[in-house]
Amino acid sequence: MRIFRSFFRRKRIAAQMQEEMEFHVQARMDDLVASGMDPREAARTARLEFGSVPAYREESRAAIGYRLWDELRSDLRFAARGLRQSPGFAAAAIAILTLAIGANGAFFTLYSNYVLRPLPVRGVDRHYAIEGYGQNARANARFTLSEIDAFEQGATAELEGVYSAGTIQVLVVAPTQRQSLVTTVSGSYFRLLGGNPALGRTLTGADQREPVAVLSDSGHRRYFPSINPVGQRIQVRGTLFTVVGVMPPGFTGIEPVVPDFWVSNGMRNALRGDALDGEPRYALFAMLRPGIAPARAEAAISAIATRFARPDAERIARLYLKPQRTYLLDEAELTAVAYIVFAAFWMVLLIACANLANLYLSRAASRTHEIAMRLSLGASRVRIIRQLLTESVFTASLGAAFGCMLATLAVNYAYRYAVSTSGVGGLVMLPLVFDWRILLYSAALGGAAGILFGLLPAVEITSPSLTQSTKREQSAFAGRLRPRRLRDLLIAGQVAASLVLLIVGGLLIRNLQRLNGVDPGYDLQRVFDLRADQPGAALLANIEHLPGVTSVSSVARVPLYGGLPTQPALVDNRSILLAANVVDQAYFATLALPVEGRNFTIAETRNAAKVAVISRKTAALLWPAGGSPIGRTLSLGEPAVAYQVIGVVPDVISGWFWQGKDRSAVYLPGAAGYNESVRSAIVRIDSANPNEVTAAIRRLCTDATGCEPAPLHEISALQRFPFRVAAAVAGVLGGLALLLTAVGLYAVANFSVLQRRREIGVHLALGATPLQVTRRILGEAWRCVGIGFALGLPFCLLLSQLASRLVVEIRTFDPGAYLAVPILLAVTATIACAGPARRAARLDPMHSLREE
Amino acid sequence: MPASILPGTLDLLILKAVSLGPQHGYGILLRIQQTSGGHLLIEQGALYPALYRLEVQGLIDADWGVSENNRRAKFYKLTAAGTKRLKKELAHWNQFAEGMTLALGATTV
Numbered sequence: 001m002r003i004f005r006s007f008f009r010r011k012r013i014a015a016q017m018q019e020e021m022e023f024h025v026q027a028r029m030d031d032l033v034a035s036g037m038d039p040r041e042a043a044r045t046a047r048l049e050f051g052s053v054p055a056y057r058e059e060s061r062a063a064i065g066y067r068l069w070d071e072l073r074s075d076l077r078f079a080a081r082g083l084r085q086s087p088g089f090a091a092a093a094i095a096i097l098t099l100a101i102g103a104n105g106a107f108f109t110l111y112s113n114y115v116l117r118p119l120p121v122r123g124v125d126r127h128y129a130i131e132g133y134g135q136n137a138r139a140n141a142r143f144t145l146s147e148i149d150a151f152e153q154g155a156t157a158e159l160e161g162v163y164s165a166g167t168i169q170v171l172v173v174a175p176t177q178r179q180s181l182v183t184t185v186s187g188s189y190f191r192l193l194g195g196n197p198a199l200g201r202t203l204t205g206a207d208q209r210e211p212v213a214v215l216s217d218s219g220h221r222r223y224f225p226s227i228n229p230v231g232q233r234i235q236v237r238g239t240l241f242t243v244v245g246v247m248p249p250g251f252t253g254i255e256p257v258v259p260d261f262w263v264s265n266g267m268r269n270a271l272r273g274d275a276l277d278g279e280p281r282y283a284l285f286a287m288l289r290p291g292i293a294p295a296r297a298e299a300a301i302s303a304i305a306t307r308f309a310r311p312d313a314e315r316i317a318r319l320y321l322k323p324q325r326t327y328l329l330d331e332a333e334l335t336a337v338a339y340i341v342f343a344a345f346w347m348v349l350l351i352a353c354a355n356l357a358n359l360y361l362s363r364a365a366s367r368t369h370e371i372a373m374r375l376s377l378g379a380s381r382v383r384i385i386r387q388l389l390t391e392s393v394f395t396a397s398l399g400a401a402f403g404c405m406l407a408t409l410a411v412n413y414a415y416r417y418a419v420s421t422s423g424v425g426g427l428v429m430l431p432l433v434f435d436w437r438i439l440l441y442s443a444a445l446g447g448a449a450g451i452l453f454g455l456l457p458a459v460e461i462t463s464p465s466l467t468q469s470t471k472r473e474q475s476a477f478a479g480r481l482r483p484r485r486l487r488d489l490l491i492a493g494q495v496a497a498s499l500v501l502l503i504v505g506g507l508l509i510r511n512l513q514r515l516n517g518v519d520p521g522y523d524l525q526r527v528f529d530l531r532a533d534q535p536g537a538a539l540l541a542n543i544e545h546l547p548g549v550t551s552v553s554s555v556a557r558v559p560l561y562g563g564l565p566t567q568p569a570l571v572d573n574r575s576i577l578l579a580a581n582v583v584d585q586a587y588f589a590t591l592a593l594p595v596e597g598r599n600f601t602i603a604e605t606r607n608a609a610k611v612a613v614i615s616r617k618t619a620a621l622l623w624p625a626g627g628s629p630i631g632r633t634l635s636l637g638e639p640a641v642a643y644q645v646i647g648v649v650p651d652v653i654s655g656w657f658w659q660g661k662d663r664s665a666v667y668l669p670g671a672a673g674y675n676e677s678v679r680s681a682i683v684r685i686d687s688a689n690p691n692e693v694t695a696a697i698r699r700l701c702t703d704a705t706g707c708e709p710a711p712l713h714e715i716s717a718l719q720r721f722p723f724r725v726a727a728a729v730a731g732v733l734g735g736l737a738l739l740l741t742a743v744g745l746y747a748v749a750n751f752s753v754l755q756r757r758r759e760i761g762v763h764l765a766l767g768a769t770p771l772q773v774t775r776r777i778l779g780e781a782w783r784c785v786g787i788g789f790a791l792g793l794p795f796c797l798l799l800s801q802l803a804s805r806l807v808v809e810i811r812t813f814d815p816g817a818y819l820a821v822p823i824l825l826a827v828t829a830t831i832a833c834a835g836p837a838r839r840a841a842r843l844d845p846m847h848s849l850r851e852e
Numbered sequence: 853m854p855a856s857i858l859p860g861t862l863d864l865l866i867l868k869a870v871s872l873g874p875q876h877g878y879g880i881l882l883r884i885q886q887t888s889g890g891h892l893l894i895e896q897g898a899l900y901p902a903l904y905r906l907e908v909q910g911l912i913d914a915d916w917g918v919s920e921n922n923r924r925a926k927f928y929k930l931t932a933a934g935t936k937r938l939k940k941e942l943a944h945w946n947q948f949a950e951g952m953t954l955a956l957g958a959t960t961v
Contacts, residue, residue: 020877020926021900023919027878028896030921051897059901064908 010066017060021053071383075390082391089363090395093356096743097399097449098406099736100352104345105407105442106414107729111338112437113430114327119254122194123160126288127254128297128321130162132305141319142281145265147308148186151284154304158297160289163188164282167259170271171531171708174235175223179708182236183259184268190214192287193254200230200245208266213241217249219260234261237534237679239270254285256327256430286321294321311568311638340802344501344733349445351497351737353453354490355744360392360457361487362751371461385458392454393447400446407442408434418725460486487748488784494744495788496795498737499825503796505730506817512727515720520559521652521661522591524713528694529558530681532707537673539700540681546696548687553590554672556582558680560715563655564665570635571622578618579662580636581654582670582677588613588649590684597630597647605671612636612643615651615665636666643668657719683709738824742832749781749836761845770841777837778830785829789822856893862902864945865892867930867938870912874929876919877903903928911937 025046032042050056061070083090118124132141143151143164151162165185172180187205189195195202202214215229224232229243241263252258263271265282288297298321305316328334364371371384411432419429532539535554544552557564564579585600595613604611612634614622619629629645636643643666651661670678685693694709701707753760760773796818857865869875869883877899884894906912911934919925930938 016926017900017904019924021897023876023923023925024878024881024896024900026923027919027921027925049896051895053897056897056900060904063901063905 010069013064013066014057014061017057018053021050021056025050025053071386072390075387076394078387079391079394083395086363089359092743093359093395094399094402096352096355096740097396097446098402100349100740101400101403101442101445101449102406102410103348103733103736104445105403105438106411107341107345108441109407109411109432109434109438110415111342112435112441113432114256115334115338116326116437117433117435118325119327120250120252121254123192123287123290124325125323126160126290126292127324128286128288128294129324130284130286130301131320131322132316133318133320141283143284144281147305148282148284150304150308151286151301152188155297155300158289158292158300160287161188161192162186162284162286163192164265164284165189165254166268166283167253167255167257168268168271170236172223172234172236172260174233177708180219180236180260181257182271183253183255183262184265184271185262186265186282189262193251195247195251197245198248199228200243202245202247203262203264207244207264210264211239211241211267211270212244213261213263214245214247215243215261216247216252216258218258220246222260236271239267241267252430254324254327258430285324288321294323297321314568340799341729344504344730347497347501348733348736348740349449350452351494351740351744353449354494354497355740355747356392356395356449356453357456358487358490358744358748360453361460361490362747364388364457364461368461375462381462384462385455388458388461389451389454392458393450396446396450396453397443399449400442403446404439404442407438418721418728456486456490487752488780488787491741491744491748491784492787492791494737494741495785495825495829496792498734498741499788499792499821500796500799501730501737502734502821502824503792503817504799505727505734506821507800507814508723508727508730510814510817512720512723515657515723518653518657518660520657520712520716521650522559522593522712524716525690525711526684526686527559527591527712528683528685528690528709529712529715530683530697530707530709532681532701534679535672535681535701535707537671540672542700543681543683543697546693546700548685548690548693549697550684550686551586551590552681552683553586554584554670554678554681555587556670556675556677556680557654558682558712558715559591559652559654560657560712560719563659564662567637569622569666570640576621576664578634578636578664578666579654580666580668582668582675584669584671584678587667587682590682591652592684593649593652595647595649597628597645599647600669602671605669606674608675609669610641610643611646611669613647613649613667614645615649615662617651617662618664618666619645619648621664634666636668657716658723682712738828741825742828745781745784745829745832746836748784749777749833750839752780753777753836753840757843760840760843761847764843765845773843774837774841777840778833781829781833782826785826788825855891861945862894862898863906864938864941865894866899866902866906867911867934867941870928871930871935871938874915874917874927876917876925876927878925879919880928906934910934 028046028049029039029042032045033039037045058070119127121127130141148162148164151159163186165183167181167183170180170182172178185203187203187208190197190202191204197214198217200214203212213234215223220229223229223234224243229246232243233240234243235241241261243261247262253262265280268280286297286301288294298319301321302316302319305319308316310316374384375381415429415432530543530552537554540552540554543549564581566577566579569576569578583600584605585602588595588599597613600609600611600613603609614629614634622634623629623632629648631645633642633644635641649667651665653660654662654665672678672681683697687693690711697709698707763773764770865884866880869880869887872883872887875883880903881894881896881899884892903912903914907914907928910931912928913931914926914928916924917927
């Protein structure tokens with residue numbers, strides 16, 4: 001708007017200037033006529049006396065500061081003409097910038113969508129996540145249903161309400177069998193977020209124990225594509241949920257994944273039976289009343305929370321409200337990671353800039369004559385620098401525009417690909433929105449890049465030392481241009497940056513490989529998650545009799561679905577948190593774990609005997625003094641129940657791969673059909689053709705409520721997904737950096753050979769062999785690469801030290817990466833410079849000396 | 853034969869002329885010629901860049917009005933800052949002129 005206004009003001013002022021000067025001439029003419037001059041003579045005299053109207057108008061415009069504008073216009077014309085004159089050069093520059101800015105724009109699109117764009121809910125600026133801390137600053141931010149009620153009733157003046165929401169993956173049995181995402185919510189969820197149904201109604205507090213569901217728009221299209229779904233049923237495990245409403249496409253909740261449907265929190269156990277005994281707890285979000293300061297609301301809910309009746313270990317000391325206006329909370333850890341990733345992407349842009357600065361320097365060297373001429377004709381240095389900068393910023397703007405387009409294409413493609421290979425079935429991600437933030441960001445990057453790569457060549461080429469003589473000779477030995485050293489330095493910088501990117505990428509890939517190679521303690525290919533709906537003992541027995549099935553075990557929590565739930569334990573009067581699972585007697589055989597001591601008996605699993613099998617690490621944790629733990633007792637749970645340790649098993653990974661083997665694992669006896677929490681099963685298939693076996697299992701399940709056996713390998717792929725994405729991104733960036741550096745090296749070598757034709761010719765004429773010339777050109781390239789290594793390596797080490805603080809399980813020094821990357825770069829440099837070097841060696845000395 | 857003015861003195865002349873009362877560009881020119889007794893020669897067009905510069909500096913203010921012969925014209929008047937500046941410049945000029953006269957009129961050391 002302001003630009004428009006100032007544009008129109010400019011027009012008006014120009015008109016006024018014209019009018020004022022015309023008035024002057026007219027008045028002068030009148031006076032001359034009045035003094036007796038002939039009118040035609042008077043008009044001529046008046047104009048003559050005034051002087052050139054356009055010239056004075058120009059001067060007047062300069063006086064009020066419009067000169068910059070005017071000059072900018074002419075500079076832009078100059079820049080466009082320059083680009084048209086050398087289309088090849090322009091295309092190369094724009095292509096390089098398109099790649100670099102496109103990559104940056106693609107990442108920023110993701111960042112903007114998750115971290116910057118406000119959530120699509122009502123009253124988003126009053127939307128907060130509740131965070132709590134107990135003793136020792138331990139995060140403690142989950143609340144029971146009665147505690148949630150206490151918040152709602154105790155802080156009505158401050159809060160419009162609180163709600164909880166959590167998304168889980170479940171196996172839907174009917175109308176079609178498929179994996180689905182379901183969000184369980186409290187009754188206040190839809191009301192607080194301003195969700196109005198497109199059909200039927202939403203969930204309310206009265207639905208807490210009712211098997212009713214509200215479909216999302218995508219869920220509607222998925223399960224009931226052609227009918228009104230209200231009144232239809234969706235079966236999950238043994239429960240039939242009645243659809244009571246459908247939400248419009250615009251309501252997708254507060255997560256970037258769109259659930260197929262929403263059900264009440266109270267029905268969570270019907271969806272997934274992995275909860276151990278004990279009251280479920282929920283993460284909470286609060287909607288403040290308009291105009292309430294967060295600090296006041298914090299004080300109010302903290303006062304309520306400190307009164308909760310909780311065991312000492314879980315007592316809440318203080319609650320905090322964290323604004324949640326975007327999909328991802330703006331947390332310190334996220335910010336740190338985002339900065340590192342941003343830095344990596346910027347580095348690619350920096351490499352591109354160094355590259356372009358090089359290209360411009362090379363080109364500028366051939367323009368020194370023109371520029372020296374203009375300087376001697378009275379153009380100011382600043383003015384010429386500005387003109388050159390306008391040209392580079394103009395080029396960069398074109399690059400930014402194309403980069404923007406590339407970003408939208410690339411990011412959507414990459415995003416869809418990543419989601420489809422994530423291993424999560426039935427995932428509906430929100431489409432990425434391309435908005436003004438991304439445009440602004442790309443434009444800013446373009447502007448910065450233009451100045452960055454334009455300034456150095458512009459300053460360099462207009463420097464007095466170069467332009468003292470307009471007749472500067474491009475002779476062989478006088479041609480020791482300062483830009484050459486500058487170009488070498490730029491190339492070294494590029495090599496250094498590529499080195500950093502490639503090594504980081506290499507480290508990530510090596511770590512991914514390492515993660516792939518981590519032994520969970522059991523065979524990921526042979527152990528299958530049955531993924532059945534609360535399998536009964538009879539079904540499990542039938543499956544066990546199938547040929548190829550070695551063992552079947554019912555279990556509360558199948559491994560690799562995140563950390564095992566923890567329970568407070570009391571051992572020798574020491575309080576400690578232990579991870580626990582409930583399994584039957586076949587569990588250890590299914591995972592092929594030897595049991596020291598003895599295993600559970602069938603009777604023990606059926607009557608939930610007070611015995612426990614623990615992992616070795618748990619034994620060391622509980623009884624650090626050593627000695628066999630068998631026969632000792634530990635108290636677990638709230639209220640505490642004493643269990644006698646009867647066996648010890650090796651450590652395995654039950655939770656997250658990157659956290660390594662379970663720090664603690666207590667296995668308690670339980671069996672399907674006898675224990676509420678034992679609702680899942682794992683199967684060991686030892687067969688040459690596991691697909692046949694799983695097909696047979698599926699057939700058996702159809703009598704019950706269906707199942708989808710999947711090897712734990714598939715589940716673990718899901719865990720590795722973020723690492724795969726990181727490695728892929730680092731790989732792409734590293735590749736881009738390598739490509740740009742190769743192009744840069746080629747350009748510099750090529751240019752240097754071109755410029756030093758005579759010097760090389762003299763060398764050859766004086767008896768240098770072609771091999772010596774080749775070696776000399778390559779040697780120069782290698783020197784740049786060497787300087788780049790010296791600059792880059794210390795930075796790499798520093799960076800990986802930082803990274804290791806963020807992700808514990810990452811190995812930051814890998815001889816493979818540190819060795820392979822420099823070799824790769826050196827080879828790339830050699831290949832890039834081989835062409836120019838060969839051309840130099842083949843120069844005909846007589847020919848090149850006679851030139852000019 | 854009128855003399856060309858010294859470089860840098862046009863601004864002072866304009867300020868002085870405007871201080872005698874609001875006037876348009878051509879009027880300012882006439883006023884300077886009149887008050888200088890026709891001794892000073894001003895390039896007419898050069899008046900305008902100077903006027904715009906002074907306006908941007910806030911020393912004079914401009915308003916569109918109607919001239920004596922009923923045409924639309926831009927009238928300039930002195931601002932408070934202009935008055936102050938004029939005073940300062942005048943003092944400076946007087947000192948300069950006095951010094952010049954003395955130095956050039958000297959016959960013995």
